[in-house]
Every structure is written in structure tokens, then in C-alpha cells.
Amino acid sequence: MTRNPLYFMIALLIALTSCSDKEDPIIDDEPLLPKPTASFTYEVVDPKDPFTIKFTNTSTNYGATRWSFDDDSTSSEASPTHTFLKTGSFVVKLVTVNDEGFWAQREETVRIVPSELMQLVASPSADGLRMSYETDVNVAKTQWFIRENEQTSHLESEEPDMKLDIPDGQFVNAYVVLTTPKGSVMSMNMLLASLGIVRDLTTLDNEFTVSHENGGGRDAGEGSSKLIDNNITTKWFVGGINDSYFYWQFEYYQPQVVNGYSMTSGNDADDRDPRDWDILGSNDGQNWTVLDSRTNENFSSRRLTRIFSFDNATPYTFYRIHIKARKSSSAFQMSEFRMLKLPTAQ
Ligand SMILES: [Ca+2]
Structure with missing residues (x-):
């Protein structure tokens, strides 16, 4: 049995609006099909690209799926692969619908955390402080910025490292932005002194x-x-x-x-x-x-x-x-x- 996709959209809309999987005014008959369930797993396939996540649909008894990734994008594939373009926490939602318009949904939070993906390295040397980073992520572009004040900053270097001559007793606010070949972006802030990175212990336990x-x-x-x-x-x-x-x-x-x-x-x-x-x-x-x-x-x-x-x-x-x-x-x-x-x- 196939039905017009519009039917599913209307059925889904009504189901979502009524927030129930039992009261669907379109369905007069007793349900003949088993009700759908919604569940999924997800994983990073390639550690060099932790922004691309493969979602595996483990739902049952469904005819159609609707994914939303909490970044203004959606998919109707059964088991999509999605690339997030920035770090953060994303509440990924899967809605499954069966051919009678019954539905189920599941949410999971995907977290992509810069401090788990990259580490800043500071090495003081005779000609100043050398800043670099270590990461397993494929990086297409590196940009080091120096913050001039709360509003403005300037691009200091597009090399994999940055050298700074910081006078004793002074501090520099900086951040690095790394962009992957697919355009995903992660960044980290750093407060720097002549000898290296200043650690902020304000909220550490x-x-x-x-x-x-x-x-x-x-x-x-x-x-x-x-x-x-x-x-x-x-x-x-x-x-x-x-x-x-x-x-x-x-x-x-x-x-x-x-x-x-x-x-x-x-x-x-x-x-x-x-x-x-x-x-x-x-x-x-x-x-x-x-x-x-x-x-x-x-x-x-x-x-x-x-x-x-x-x-x-x-x-x-x-x-x-x-x-x-x-x-x-x-x-x-x-x-x-x-x-x-x-x-x-x-
Ligand atoms: Ca404050």
C-alpha cells in the first residue's frame, strides 16, 4: 500500500499538534498495523572528521522518518549521515510514522566539544612564545586571532603556529579557529603571558x-x-x-x-x-x-x-x-x- 506523501505530512502535523499517538481524527478504523517505535544510535565514523555523524535508525514498524538536527537542517532518510558545521550540543530528534499515521519520537543530545578535539601547546623560546595545537582532526585552515578588546580582534597568523613577543607582566587574549575540509569550525580561547598559557581556575571544582x-x-x-x-x-x-x-x-x-x-x-x-x-x-x-x-x-x-x-x-x-x-x-x-x-x- 502506498499513499500520497502529503497524507503523511498532514497526518504527522495533526499528530504533532495533538501531542498524542492515539487521537488521530483521520483514522476511523481500529489500527491494523503495529504501532511504530523510535530509537537510534550514532557514531563518528572518521576521527579525522568528528563533525560528521552517522545515525543508525533502530526504530520498528515505521513507514516514514523525519530527522531534525537542531541546526536548521532535516532529513527523511532512514539512517542519515550528517555533518555539523560548528561545535556545541545538538538535540537530534527522530520522528517515525507508520502508514496509518501513528508516530513515535526520540531525542538524543550530540555533543561536539572543542577541548576534547584539540589541545593548545605553548613553548617559550628566545624569540618569544610559540603557540601551536595538537589535534587528530583534519584541518584545512588555521587562523590565530589576537583580541584587542571585547569587540575587536585581528588576524595574527594563518600558519599552523603563531609566535608572539609578550613583555613580562603583560597578557594577551587570543583565540584560534580551525576549519575542516567540509567547512566545520572549532575554536579555543587562550590568555597568554610571556611564559605560556594562563590557566583559569575559577570554576575548576x-x-x-x-x-x-x-x-x-x-x-x-x-x-x-x-x-x-x-x-x-x-x-x-x-x-x-x-x-x-x-x-x-x-x-x-x-x-x-x-x-x-x-x-x-x-x-x-x-x-x-x-x-x-x-x-x-x-x-x-x-x-x-x-x-x-x-x-x-x-x-x-x-x-x-x-x-x-x-x-x-x-x-x-x-x-x-x-x-x-x-x-x-x-x-x-x-x-x-x-x-x-x-x-x-x-
Ligand atoms: Ca560577570
């Missing part, structure tokens, strides 16, 4: 607590979670601090060596900026060692990121940032704070 919270709570529009959400357009605001002991701290499950941090000022009201502060380390949460101490610091513009470094080779479980004074306000605000491990000479 840590507990984040604060002495004072925003009135709306941790996850409010200006709650403390906005201090470490890796977004400089969101900020943490807390008022009424006055002379009380004000801090935030990180507790790591495994002790970590931290020897740097970044602070990004708020979008307005510079009187709420930090002026004096200490960075303290502890392994029991009781006895603290002062690792870095700053006074009369100034953030000369809004949403300005400043990176601070200090000498520390000791791994600590606890790090506390004690803000001893704001510029002049009884309130405090900051757009972003990151815990950093700066590369040191071997």
Missing part, C-alpha cells in the same frame, strides 16, 4: 562563598554568581557593607596553586570599586596566609579588566579575597573576578 550577599540572593540579576559567570556585562552588587569584614572565597576539592587573578570593574559608579584588598590562602579555612596585598588601587575606566600576579608555589584549598576598602562607597560592585594560574619558568 570549587565552592564559591561570600560574606555579604545581594538582597535578591546569589542568583539574582546582581547576585554573587554574576561575579564568576565569565561575563563582564553582568556584575555583583552588594550594599550596606560599611566597615564590616567583607570577602569572597573559593574552596577547592583539590589544593591548587593560584598565583594571579583578574578583576573587572563595574559598568558605573566607580566609588564602589575595590581600593584596598588582600588575597589569603589556607588549607583548613582557619589559619590564613596573606599572599598578596594591594592598596590605593584604581580602575580608570568601566568594565576594565586588570590582571594581578603574585609569587606563590604552594597549593591551597582555600583562597579568600578580603576587600578592605572601596573607593568611597558603602556598597561594592565588580563585573568579574577570575582565579588564575600564571605560567612560571620550569
Whole structure:
């Protein structure tokens, strides 16, 4: 028995709209066919092209299939092969329909993660820092970009590597974009210092607590979670601090060596900026060692990121940032704070 494809489309549309596999007004008769099931498996066929995924339909009792790949593309093949054009998480959906218009569906999330596909390599040398990458993926085009500010960046190199002369104490924000022969793209950000890649330890298995919270709570529009959400357009605001002991701290499950941090000022009201502060380390949460101490610091513009470094080779479980004074306000605000491990000479 064959039916006009339009029939399937209408039946599918009605079935999807009614969100049920039992109430189909087109079907008057008792179902004669077994109802369809929907299931599938998927795999990368060639490790050199992890963006191309082969989907194997393991559904039963179906006449037609409809795939959607969560990237604006679809397929009606039984077991399609699909190439994603970027990294990310894709909710792939399969709908199966039998000749009586009964349907079933299944969703699976396909994840293509850059950090699982490529690794950045930094080698300091006499004529600067050499950046390269290791990957099993077939790469047709490499582009290294240097970020000038939050909005603009420039193409630095189209070679497999990039050489940079970074003065001591300065930092460069960069990213690399790799394009496969089929046009799929993956990229990675890096913060670089003269000796290599700066590691961001802000969200590596840590507990984040604060002495004072925003009135709306941790996850409010200006709650403390906005201090470490890796977004400089969101900020943490807390008022009424006055002379009380004000801090935030990180507790790591495994002790970590931290020897740097970044602070990004708020979008307005510079009187709420930090002026004096200490960075303290502890392994029991009781006895603290002062690792870095700053006074009369100034953030000369809004949403300005400043990176601070200090000498520390000791791994600590606890790090506390004690803000001893704001510029002049009884309130405090900051757009972003990151815990950093700066590369040191071997
Ligand atoms: Ca933020």
C-alpha cells in the first residue's frame, strides 16, 4: 500500500499538534498495523572528521522518518549521515510514522566539544612564545586571532603556529579557529603571558562563598554568581557593607596553586570599586596566609579588566579575597573576578 506523501505530512502535523499517538481524527478504523517505535544510535565514523555523524535508525514498524538536527537542517532518510558545521550540543530528534499515521519520537543530545578535539601547546623560546595545537582532526585552515578588546580582534597568523613577543607582566587574549575540509569550525580561547598559557581556575571544582550577599540572593540579576559567570556585562552588587569584614572565597576539592587573578570593574559608579584588598590562602579555612596585598588601587575606566600576579608555589584549598576598602562607597560592585594560574619558568 502506498499513499500520497502529503497524507503523511498532514497526518504527522495533526499528530504533532495533538501531542498524542492515539487521537488521530483521520483514522476511523481500529489500527491494523503495529504501532511504530523510535530509537537510534550514532557514531563518528572518521576521527579525522568528528563533525560528521552517522545515525543508525533502530526504530520498528515505521513507514516514514523525519530527522531534525537542531541546526536548521532535516532529513527523511532512514539512517542519515550528517555533518555539523560548528561545535556545541545538538538535540537530534527522530520522528517515525507508520502508514496509518501513528508516530513515535526520540531525542538524543550530540555533543561536539572543542577541548576534547584539540589541545593548545605553548613553548617559550628566545624569540618569544610559540603557540601551536595538537589535534587528530583534519584541518584545512588555521587562523590565530589576537583580541584587542571585547569587540575587536585581528588576524595574527594563518600558519599552523603563531609566535608572539609578550613583555613580562603583560597578557594577551587570543583565540584560534580551525576549519575542516567540509567547512566545520572549532575554536579555543587562550590568555597568554610571556611564559605560556594562563590557566583559569575559577570554576575548576570549587565552592564559591561570600560574606555579604545581594538582597535578591546569589542568583539574582546582581547576585554573587554574576561575579564568576565569565561575563563582564553582568556584575555583583552588594550594599550596606560599611566597615564590616567583607570577602569572597573559593574552596577547592583539590589544593591548587593560584598565583594571579583578574578583576573587572563595574559598568558605573566607580566609588564602589575595590581600593584596598588582600588575597589569603589556607588549607583548613582557619589559619590564613596573606599572599598578596594591594592598596590605593584604581580602575580608570568601566568594565576594565586588570590582571594581578603574585609569587606563590604552594597549593591551597582555600583562597579568600578580603576587600578592605572601596573607593568611597558603602556598597561594592565588580563585573568579574577570575582565579588564575600564571605560567612560571620550569
Ligand atoms: Ca560577570
